[in-house]
Amino acid sequence: MIFVTLGTQDKQFKRLLDAVDKLETDEKIIAQIGSTDFSSAKMEIYKYMTIDEFTKYMNEARVVITHAGVGTIIMGLKLHKKMIVAARRKEFKEHVNDHQMQILENFAEEGYILPLTELDDLAELIDKDFSPKEYTSNRDEFVKKLNDEIEGIK
Numbered sequence: 352m353i354f355v356t357l358g359t360q361d362k363q364f365k366r367l368l369d370a371v372d373k374l375e376t377d378e379k380i381i382a383q384i385g386s387t388d389f390s391s392a393k394m395e396i397y398k399y400m401t402i403d404e405f406t407k408y409m410n411e412a413r414v415v416i417t418h419a420g421v422g423t424i425i426m427g428l429k430l431h432k433k434m435i436v437a438a439r440r441k442e443f444k445e446h447v448n449d450h451q452m453q454i455l456e457n458f459a460e461e462g463y464i465l466p467l468t469e470l471d472d473l474a475e476l477i478d479k480d481f482s483p484k485e486y487t488s489n490r491d492e493f494v495k496k497l498n499d500e501i502e503g504i505k
Contacts, residue, residue, distance in 0.1 A: 353477070354412035355382040358420045359399060362446055363387045367437045368394075370470035371416060374477070381408050414477055416467070419451035419458075428463055428486035435476050437467040 355371055357364045368389045371380065380394045383405065389396065400408070409415065415427045419438040427434045436458065438451035459466040462484035465476045 352408075352412050353378055353380045353414050353416060354408045355380060355384075355394070355416045356405070356408075356423055357383065357385045357387055357418050358423060359385050360420075361386050362439055363444075364418055364437075364439055365389060366470060367416070367418065367467075370437075370467075370473045374474055376477075378413075381412075383408070416473070416477075419454040421454060424454070424458055424464060425486065428483055431483065433481050434464040434483065435467050435473065436464045437470065 353371075353376070355368070357367065362385075364384075364387050368382065368384060368387060368391070371382065372391050372393055374380075374393070382389075382391075382394045382396050383400050384396055384398060386398075397404075409426060409430055409432065412432060414435060415423075415432045416435045416437070417423045417427070419436050424434060424436060436455050438449070438455045439446040440452070441447065441449050455464070455466050455468075458464045463486060464483065465479065465481055467473060467476060
C-alpha cells in the first residue's frame with residue numbers, strides 16, 4: 352500500500368496529487384490531503400484523519416509519499432519507512448517561502464529520504480531500491496549550541 356499525506360496545513364498541494372494520480376499501479380493508494388481540493392478514482396481520499404488512523408496507515412504502508420513536513424518525515428523514519436518527499440514551493444503558491452526545500456535537501460543529504468524534486472520521477476522513485484539511514488535526532492546537539500549562544504549573550 353502507498354500512503355500519501357499532505358499534512359493538515361491550510362496550504363494546497365495539488366501538484367503532488369496530480370503526480371500520484373498519474374501512476375500506473377494496481378497497488379492501493381490511501382491519501383490524506385488536508386485542505387487540498389482533489390478527487391480521484393485511483394485513490395482512497397481522506398481530508399483529515401485521527402492520529403490512530405494516520406498511524407495505522409503509516410505502519411501499513413510500503414512507501415510513504417509526503418510533503419516536506421518535519422513531523423511526518425520523522426514519524427516515517429522512526430517506522431523505517433521508505434519516504435518519498437516533495438516540497439511545497441512558493442513559486443506555485445503552495446507555501447509562503449521555500450523552507451520545505453531546505454528540509455527536503457537536509458534530510459536527503461543525510462540519506463533519510465528520497466527527494467522528489469521532479470514530479471515526473473515519482474514512479475521511478477517508488478520502484479527504486481532504498482532503505483533509509485537509521486534516524487538519529489540532533490536535538491541534544493542543538494540544545495547545547497543554543498545554550499552556548501545564550502551564555503555568550505550574557
